[in-house]
Amino acid sequence: MSDPVDVLAGSDPVAAVLAAYRDGDRLLLRTGGTTGAPRVVVRTAASWVDSFPTYAELAGIGPDTVVGVPGPMTATMNLFAVAQARWAGARHTHDPEDATHVVLTPAQLHAVLDADAARPGTVAVVAGDRLAPALAARARAAGLVVHHYYGAAELSFVAWGPHAEQLSVFPGVEAVARDGELFVRSPYVAEGVADADGWAGVGDRGHVVGTRVIVHGRPGTVTTAGATVVVSAVEAALADLGVVVVGIPHPRLGAVLAAVLPGSVGIAAARRAARDRLPSSHRPRRWVHRETLPLTRHGKIDREALARALAADPQELP
Template identity: 30%
Template sequence: MDGRRSGARPGNVAELLWRGARTHPQRPCVTDLDAPGGPRTLTYAQLTGRVADLAGGLTAAGIAPGDRVALLLHNSTEFVETFLAVAAAGAVAVPLNVRLREPDFRHMLSDSGAALLVTESALLDRVPSGGDLRIALADRERPDRAGRPLAEPVDRAADDLLSLMYTSGTTGAPKAVMLTHRSWHTVADMAQEVLGFRGDDVVLHVAPLTHGAGFLLLPTLAAGGNNLLCRSYDAARTAALLHTARVTGIFLVPSMIRMLLDALPDGWAVPDGFRWLYYAGSPIQPDTLRAATTAFAGRLVQSFGQMEAPMFLTALAAADHARAVREPGWSGTRSAGRVLAGVELAIVDAAGAPVPAGVSGEVLARAPQTMAGYWGRPEATADTLVGGWLHTGDVGYLDAEGYLFVVDRLKDMIITGGANVYAREVEEVLLTLPGVRDAAVIGTPDRVWGEAVTAVLVAGDGGRDGEAVRAACRERLAGYRVPKHVHWVEELPRNAYGKVLKRELRRALHPQQ
């Protein structure tokens, strides 16, 4: 572990921007492709000046170090400068996903105790009314006129809180993950190592900066690159931008990759200067991975992490994807890659004892970017952080070469007739079947088996034949893993991050659960 990860780096992450303004002030720093009036670029010197003004305004408005400031903003210059200004002022950023609704925002704003919400006019109708919350509209007037610009970011220790990042809440009310300046610095360092950031990088942000994509903002700044911002994702536009904007890197979740592949025009070829398509966030379907590996000439990188230890616990490098091109049957393409330097992983059984290679158990992690805990939830923190180890709630195994294979979420494990069935392994088979467009597997109460493996499917062309589905599964799965019940729905319920809400499926099929 190097000195930067051990705390030698200055505490406040906003210092990365100030450093860029000193060393390469005229380089492009942020280009807002959807700014009112047309694309707008700010240099490192210009963005630093605006962030200094805004941080001074926040301070003059009474925002003190440690106060929480919520951000409800689309990908935009306003998001970037507000996030960095909150950091520079020593406050705590609370990014809110614009795809959520008023009840979600009400919970998050109340739970975090936010002193100020910075949003935009188009989203004002989703903001909870009443209470003492102050609201500033970033697209009307920046709250910086009454203050003096900050000459330098406020001193912050590495372990001081920088952000509250709300989890997706697939199993209950979202919890706020406490990430420190050290956490964000560490992720930036790891991103530079895994993705090889350079000063001439042009990183395209089409996924929300409020979640995974936001962790690539700082490493781009640290390297001296340019952040291209799109307000929302359009697959066809993205395919064109990779060429016209001379993009060198992009972050996508697997569903976005599928949409991008479907939108590629005939004759499209990956640009020579494009270096990496980085994906994470959810399992990727095998056919999508194969097609993407071919379309992007193996220039893919995957990682495994979670908001409690963001982004980089393991990585499946570009060299691994290139190997997949050479060896189509290589099983490593189904893995999450190898453990990264500075990270420890352990696979343990239900009693907490380590298991041998090839045997599944819960994935535990110890890493410098691990959260400080859950905001206001000491019991949940104690259950998740035990003896210095993060209990990820994921089930997986390490193979003989050290590749991590994530099998499922621990809470999605089904116990049927005393045997463990991981929903994900059944879903992977279902998604390969003709007539199945989307799939989720849950356990439902069964008088004989305790739980019955139950498939909830969205039909593709020629679908809705449950017996044909079960027959196809019997050819590929052990008998106890074959769905005992098949239900067809028009679509699967998903949260704002695209994850299937299995609790809603269970409730719909068995309201008494």
């Protein structure tokens, strides 16, 4: 078997995806890992391209459309969207204001709405993070047609709907929950992630009711501006500071990381350490001192109580 095609190695990753499909090759995709280090996903080109017609039908993409994808091709959701647009004969642009369709994260959708750059009638496909019903409603009030999907680099599409609380299983996909963890079986799954019966998961919690998929997220992680951050990895990088990290809700980014420091550690020094040791997406946005932390009855840090207390604190984020 030939080596997979590293689609980001050349100047035109979209052409590399389509050529790999034509030649029956596999794709090597690098995607931002949950700890900040890129991870490699290998899949057949067909496992992407075979979903193009269904995606085109659901989103209404064809030769007369212009697809705006402002994000980088290093994000698999963006590379997929541009490859699908080229396959469909649509034109691609980086400028959402020039598009009939836009592919955005929820944070990018916030920015478009805040800038009053949403052209009525534009179709927005939102992914990469949870699309809250309130944000979806705001976008629709601005005249956008909104779609949302849940997936993963290893799984591709899992569910599709108007927002995160109304997702249905993507056509051609089966979904189940085992002990509260989501698994899928579909022709769109990457290599090496499925069990002997074809079921694959990435650790996301949730449940399935009929065709409805309810996603709770990954335990021990915080998704902020589309990046999934393993909290324990951030704490390990800053272990010498004695930091405790939790996620707190944020209206634009979904959530942000908050770092709680003992009184002996200065916030300025902690910020410098984070800049030196962590990628920007994985740095806490809020830093506070706490002499005592809430504990569970077993004596462990009660992270849920800590997150609630910080979320209720009116302190502004920097």
